[in-house]
Amino acid sequence: MAASPAGKEQSVDLGSLSLQQLTAVKKQLDDELEHLTNSFAKLRAAQAKFGDCIRSIKAGISSSTPGKMILVPLTSSLYVPGTLSHPNKAIVDVGTGFYVEKDSDDAEAFYKAKVDELGKNLKDLEGIVQSKSSNLRVIEDILRQKVISGSATTNPASHA
Amino acid sequence: MAEMQKQLQSLTEDYQKLQLELQSTVEARQKLESQLQENKGVQTEFSNLSDDANIYKLVGPVLLKQDKTEAVSAVEGRLSFIEKEIARIEKNLNEAQGKIEEKKIAIIRIQTLYQQQAQQAQAASS
Numbered sequence: 001m002a003a004s005p006a007g008k009e010q011s012v013d014l015g016s017l018s019l020q021q022l023t024a025v026k027k028q029l030d031d032e033l034e035h036l037t038n039s040f041a042k043l044r045a046a047q048a049k050f051g052d053c054i055r056s057i058k059a060g061i062s063s064s065t066p067g068k069m070i071l072v073p074l075t076s077s078l079y080v081p082g083t084l085s086h087p088n089k090a091i092v093d094v095g096t097g098f099y100v101e102k103d104s105d106d107a108e109a110f111y112k113a114k115v116d117e118l119g120k121n122l123k124d125l126e127g128i129v130q131s132k133s134s135n136l137r138v139i140e141d142i143l144r145q146k147v148i149s150g151s152a153t154t155n156p157a158s159h160a
Numbered sequence: 161m162a163e164m165q166k167q168l169q170s171l172t173e174d175y176q177k178l179q180l181e182l183q184s185t186v187e188a189r190q191k192l193e194s195q196l197q198e199n200k201g202v203q204t205e206f207s208n209l210s211d212d213a214n215i216y217k218l219v220g221p222v223l224l225k226q227d228k229t230e231a232v233s234a235v236e237g238r239l240s241f242i243e244k245e246i247a248r249i250e251k252n253l254n255e256a257q258g259k260i261e262e263k264k265i266a267i268i269r270i271q272t273l274y275q276q277q278a279q280q281a282q283a284a285s286s
Contacts, residue, residue, distance in 0.1 A: 003197075004252075004272075013233040041173055054270045077168060089219040091216065091223070094201070094202050094205045094206075095201050095202045096195075096198050096199055096202050096235070096238070097217055097219075098202055098206075098215060098216070098218070098219070098226075098231060098235075099215070099223055100205065100209060100213060100214070100215050100216070101213065101214035101216070108269075110205075
């Protein structure tokens with residue numbers, strides 16, 4: 001969706017566009033950029049969440065011994081005491097309602113792969129955001145020049 | 161002139177309605193895409209598991225244990241369903257875009273006609 005207008009821009013001389021058209025292009029770019037930045041933030045949040053999972057496995061499971069006392073949250077404010085019977089096992093949410101039992105190393109590797117994948121996506125997205133922002137800057141420059149030269153040509157006319 | 165203005169107005173209303181429709185179709189398409197990606201992720205995860213791995217399915221608030229073959233076929237079924245849905249929505253999208261394009265052309269035609277008549281009227285009065 002985003003690729004086709006970007007491809008068009010390269011073949012159209014931006015200087016030949018009218019003020020109205022430029023504003024429309026700028027608005028479109030603004031919208032795209034906002035959408036992309038939102039996605040970027042969401043990816044970041046997801047990555048942080050998976051990172052937390054890794055930390056929880058490391059701190060809470062793999063280093064524990066069987067029979068370790070823990071508090072199990074029933075709600076956000078109600079906890080019941082429990083003992084950890086299988087410190088080496090974790091049940092991992094793999095998506096779409098499926099959960100898989102893994103040992104802690106595998107679970108850690110699973111989350112690590114998720115974090116890496118998201119990191120790659122984030123890097124790709126960052127490149128796209130940067131190129132879009134530079135496009136936006138170019139449009140804004142041209143828009144500014146147009147406004148200045150536009151007021152320069154209308155001002156003498158209004159004086160005369 | 162008034163007749164044309166009315167026509168133009170109804171055309172623009174149609175156009176806006178079509179655009180809203182297109183937007184909702186695009187949203188549906190995006191939702192399907194994310195579901196497709198999620199299911200594909202689960203499928204690759206399953207393919208890396210040993211056959212005796214414990215797989216649970218979340219049903220309401222409880223986890224039910226499920227056979228690997230059962231789980232794999234469930235995901236495959238979902239994937240084929242989602243792919244069919246995507247093909248259907250793509251068709252809708254293309255149709256909606258075609259309709260929008262038609263309306264756009266109709267609007268432009270009426271607009272130019274309107275302008276021509278306005279110019280003619282101006283020329284006649286002056």
